Amino acid sequence: QEPHPRSDVPPPQDPRRWQGAQARVGAPGAKLDPAFGRLPDLLLIDGGKGQLARAVQVLERFGLQERVAVVSLAKREEEVFLPARPAPLKLPRDHAGLFLLQRVRDEAHRFAVAGHRARRQRQNLRSLLEEVPGVGPKRRQALLARFGSLEAIRRASVEELAQVRGISQALARQIKQALE
CATH class of the missing domain: 1.10.150.20 (5' to 3' exonuclease, C-terminal subdomain)
Incomplete structure (x- = not known):
């Protein structure tokens, strides 16, 4: 992973990188924007346990932890992290569920890179x-x-x-x- 041009910016895999965004989302008086419309059934987080924990905090701040499921997919070992499980879920490499999560993640990456x-x-x-x-x-x-x-x-x-x-x-x- 290439370092960010500004040395004070943590690398993308570091959850501290997203604290600023989380602070804005969790600022006093912050509300869920109605422009988002319908809530998703599932949030797929690209990352491991730390990124999942941050996403769960934001959902809790808005009172959405019971309404939106969240999982994270760690790239290196393709481990699936769930909020209720202390250890990652290791699916077989040929598991259809893992394949789906990988494809969704890869498409999100492609979309972000194109943007x-x-x-x-x-x-x-x-x-x-x-x-x-x-x-x-x-x-x-x-x-x-x-x-x-x-x-x-x-x-x-x-x-x-x-x-x-x-x-x-x-x-x-x-x-x-x-x-x-």
Whole structure:
């Protein structure tokens, strides 16, 4: 696991990493957001006993421990932790239940990674375009609305860039140069 760029941020497997989020969730007066709609039947936590304990604390804080089941799946040994059991449940590698939990976890990872990549691409676009004098948030938004992605903006010709409202030929040349 790669260390976080900021040395004061615990690694992802460390439950302390999530204390800030838990503090916000458990702040005095915090309520369950009705936008969540129906509660899930099961929370699958990616991690071991420590991560499971944190999830249980949050459920208890909201009085949901009786309404939402929670389990955690530890990656290294693929052990299943349950709140009521002190020892992990070790299912056979070919167990259908373990296979299902692994697939759900892997899909959540895939979804999170895809979201992270999209967010990083938007940040890269913002930073690259912000380096061009004359391109601020409105012009950046106009470029994104027209082309959809940094790659599409990069592939666009100077003439195509200049067709975007607020982008002159000279600015289009500067943008093209900055993205090459």
